[in-house]
Amino acid sequence: MSIASIMVALDTSEAAARRVGLAADLARRFEAALTGVAARKLPSPGPTGDLGEAQAAYDAERAKLAGELDRARDVFQAAAGGDLRTGWRQAEDGAEAFLVRQARGTDLLVVGRDAPRAAPNAMVPDPGAVLMEAGRPVLVVPPGVEHLAAARIVIAWKDAPEARRAVSAALPFIGRADQVFVAAAGSDARFEGAEEVSELLCRHGAHITMNLLDAPGGAVADAVLRFAKREEADLIVMGGYGHSRLREWLFGGVTRDILRASPLCCLMSH
Numbered sequence: 001m002s003i004a005s006i007m008v009a010l011d012t013s014e015a016a017a018r019r020v021g022l023a024a025d026l027a028r029r030f031e032a033a034l035t036g037v038a039a040r041k042l043p044s045p046g047p048t049g050d051l052g053e054a055q056a057a058y059d060a061e062r063a064k065l066a067g068e069l070d071r072a073r074d075v076f077q078a079a080a081g082g083d084l085r086t087g088w089r090q091a092e093d094g095a096e097a098f099l100v101r102q103a104r105g106t107d108l109l110v111v112g113r114d115a116p117r118a119a120p121n122a123m124v125p126d127p128g129a130v131l132m133e134a135g136r137p138v139l140v141v142p143p144g145v146e147h148l149a150a151a152r153i154v155i156a157w158k159d160a161p162e163a164r165r166a167v168s169a170a171l172p173f174i175g176r177a178d179q180v181f182v183a184a185a186g187s188d189a190r191f192e193g194a195e196e197v198s199e200l201l202c203r204h205g206a207h208i209t210m211n212l213l214d215a216p217g218g219a220v221a222d223a224v225l226r227f228a229k230r231e232e233a234d235l236i237v238m239g240g241y242g243h244s245r246l247r248e249w250l251f252g253g254v255t256r257d258i259l260r261a262s263p264l265c266c267l268m269s270h
Contacts, residue, residue: 001171003030007106009099009130010038010072011123015114018146020079022265023110025147027084030172035087035106036076038069039098040123065092068123095125096133103134108169110139113259128259131240132270137169138240140259140266148265151178152233156224156254158184159192162239166269167197170237171204173267180206181231185213185223221257228264240268 008023010016020036027034042061045054069090080086091098103109111127131138139148150173157163167174174180180201184194189212198210215223228236241252258266 001168003032003107003172005033005035005106006030006108006110007035007037007099007102008076008110009095009112009125010036010076011112012068012071012075013112013114013124015112015143016072016075017079018144019110019112019141020076021146022141022148024080024084026108026110027080029176032107033085033087034080035089035102036073036080037089037099037102038072038076038123039091039093039095040065040068041094042092062092072123095123096129099125099130100133103130103136106136108139109134109136110141113140113142128240128242128255131259131268132242135270137166137267137269140262140268142263142265145263145265148235150176150235152231153177153180153235153237154224154228154231154233155180155182155197156185156220156236156238156258157182157192157194157197158239158254160239160241162241162270164239166237166239166267167201169269170267173235173237174201174206175204177206179231180208181211181227181233182208183211183213183224183227185215185220185227186218187215189213189215218253221254221261224254224258225262225264234264236262236264236266238266238268240270242270 006023006027113127127140182194182198184192194210198208201208213223213227241255
């Protein structure tokens with residue numbers, strides 16, 4: 001398996017340049033094309049009795065959005081460099097909805113986990129929503145991270161379709177890693193088939209160790225993060241578990257906690 005196309009979400013924050021730089025490094029490593037994506041909805045018009053004022057307010061918001069998209073494109077072009085095959089896509093649309101639609105044309109999505117969204121019309125897509133809806137592996141980049149060597153990888157294994165898809169998506173990284181740790185945590189860890197997954201990855205040429213982790217009180221996310229820190233890992237691979245209710249995504253505890261707290265990049269699949 002290979003990665004031929006990478007798509008990175010853009011906004012106008014300082015973190016966006018670091019995220020593009022990380023994605024550009026991956027594109028060079030895998031000889032992939034890199035596409036920047038940015039979108040934001042216009043806010044709904046407030047109540048007004050004056051059509052002229054309403055039109056003026058709408059025009060001002062559209063001009064503001066056009067400026068934001070221009071700045072996001074400038075950030076992308078500057079951080080990506082001139083030695084890659086690049087593309088750019090933008091829209092007046094919801095950040096998640098537009099990115100999810102564009103995901104049909106890429107192998108890997110790169111999104112930030114920089115801060116809670118300040119407004120429903122923010123340009124920053126919610127990584128959880130993208131993960132659950134895009135049908136593509138998502139690399140979630142935490143605040144302050146600007147490079148991913150993926151030299152030491154922890155696979156947070158659970159015998160579920162989401163984890164199997166995540167491992168398949170991670171094979172291009174796994175094949176280049178110095179060390180890969182297959183880690184199952186919790187009271188049922190020994191029944192999750194980590195041995196078979198380890199054997200499979202060995203056949204792919206990876207350097208594998210299998211690990212069964214204690215998770216006191218069922219705190220699987222804490223156990224995985226402690227283990228990753230101890231082993232000096234820089235990438236966590238795992239399934240993303242959740243379901244939708246009333247258009248809101250409800251995440252399993254491990255997915256929610258890792259999305260919120262991991263200091264490492266996480267490659268996740270739903």
